[in-house]
Amino acid sequence: MKPSAAPSAPSRAFSSRFLRAAFDRRASHWAQADFLMREVASRLASRLDYIKLQPKRVLDAGCGTGSDLRHFGDRYPDAYRVGIDASFAMARAAVAAGAASGWRRLLRSAPPYGVAQADFSALPFASRAFDLVWSNLALHWYREPHRVIPEWHRVLSTDGLLMFSAYGPDTLRELRAAWAQVDDLPHALEPTDMHDLGDMMVASGFDTPVTDMERLTLTFESPDTLLRDVRLLGVNPLPERRMGLTGRARLAGLRAALERQRGEDGTIALTFELVYGHAWKIPEKVDAAGNAIVRIQDIGRGGRPR
Secondary structure (H helix, E strand, O other): OOOOOOOOOOOOOOOOOHHHHHHHHHHHHHHHHHHHHHHHHHHHHHHHHOOOOOOEEEEEEEOOOHHHHHHHHOOOOOOOOEEEEHHHHHHHHHHHHHHHHHHHHHHOOOEEEEEEOOOOOOOOOOOOOEEEEEEEOOOOHOOHHHHHHHHHHHEEEEEEEEEEEEOOOOHHHHHHHHHHHHOOOOOOOOOOOOHHHHHHHOOOOHHHHEEEEEEEEEEEOOOOHHHHHHHHHOOOOOOOOHOHHHHHHHHHHHHHHHHHHOOOOOOOOEEEEEEEEEEEEOOOOOOOOOOOOOOHOOOOOOOOOO
């Protein structure tokens, strides 16, 4: 199966350079926006409760300030954990947080973790380096997810597990509708569809990937509180650097459009579509010469060991 066609390139507002700078600015006060990340991480991690896996090495792709890295220290106390983030400031904050909690590692004799600034599509790790690749609400930031998923597959060990969450296309639909009443510029991410991500996993060599979706609705008392939280999350670049008369008029128009969306309870709703995915990396079925490969431990089994 061929990979799905790459999504059309987003505007300059969502370029890699813009996003790195945006998250560098947000790193120092990320705790104010981390509530959604923590909720989704909890939902994603609950799925690990039903999976028999004791990884020796864990990669957190898009580690932010390191919350998931620290939580994995409790779930897998013997695992070495590595985090990567495209933002240097986020990666530095994760390192600082790990150092601050170092006394807990000493008491438990748990391995530490390492953090690096890295490009998702060109991971600075050897093939088959990790037993678990985890990514919470990070994949949608990358312009070309069909280049990221093969890298996740490459760095996974045989029988290793990929688990991720990402925003789906319905995310911020109310905000996009409000902006459409102001101008026709792109102001919010347009994430990849769940089914396309599943196709990309299959094309990358993952075994029977599973994807599913749910929606969360947040409510806000005013347009300003909504826009503040969205700006902290980084998903909606406002014209902060172009706030002349035109910029102020557009922002006033956006506030008015959001006001018209108030529900019967007086609040303004904002939808987040959450996509979850997981898949196993199966052994290679043929070698470089095209010969079939059958592992001794798989002979006589109805399926691949978990």
